[in-house]
Amino acid sequence: MPDTAAPPPDFLDKLCPRGDLPERIAALPRPLVFTNGVFDILHRGHVQYLAQARALGASLVMGLNSDASARLLGKGPDRPINGEADRATVLAALESISLVTLFDEQMPLALLEIVRPDLYVKGGDYDIETLAETALVRRWGGDARALPFLEGRSTTALIRRIRG
């Protein structure tokens, strides 16, 4: 009989409950970059921006909107398409990402207070200077930066094309 029991992949260790964050964050190399989002259906724009974000520091922490949080954002009644456990697992498998943690609020401000990153990053679809996240990280001497937006790539556009 072949041995079909495969061990769980190592990248699952990157999934981090809120309570474990202080210890896990302290163990990550600095500079520490933080970003957040829903990442419902992962696409080229996402993976490119995440690789660029990671290159700005020594580790990249992902604050992922929980399903309840994603529903607060008004992306549509059937969103997210992929549930939080699936979205978190796909992101954890990326080389660029060091740690994935969920947040339930509409904005990741309480999470940022725990992580206290050196750099906050979003894609170029945001005006980084106007974000509450930017103002918050600057309070402890961190900074914020927007990365280039890859035109024509979005989860919403993919869903529209699939649905015709």
Ligand SMILES: Nc1ncnc2c1ncn2[C@@H]1O[C@H](COP(=O)(O)OP(=O)(O)OP(=O)(O)O)[C@@H](O)[C@H]1O
């Ligand atoms: N095409 C893209 N190029 C670069 N960054 C992107 C692109 N699309 C999204 N991002 C970034 O990825 C993060 C997650 O974005 P989000 O989950 O809203 O993706 P999306 O494809 O725009 O989804 P939706 O269409 O559901 O809003 C955000 O920080 C956003 O700035």
Ligand SMILES: O=P(O)(O)O[C@@H]1O[C@H]([C@H](O)CO)[C@@H](O)[C@H](O)[C@@H]1O
């Ligand atoms: O995936 P999205 O819609 O880009 O992610 C959202 O980003 C918001 C942003 O940080 C401005 O506040 C955030 O508030 C929201 O919870 C989603 O993460």
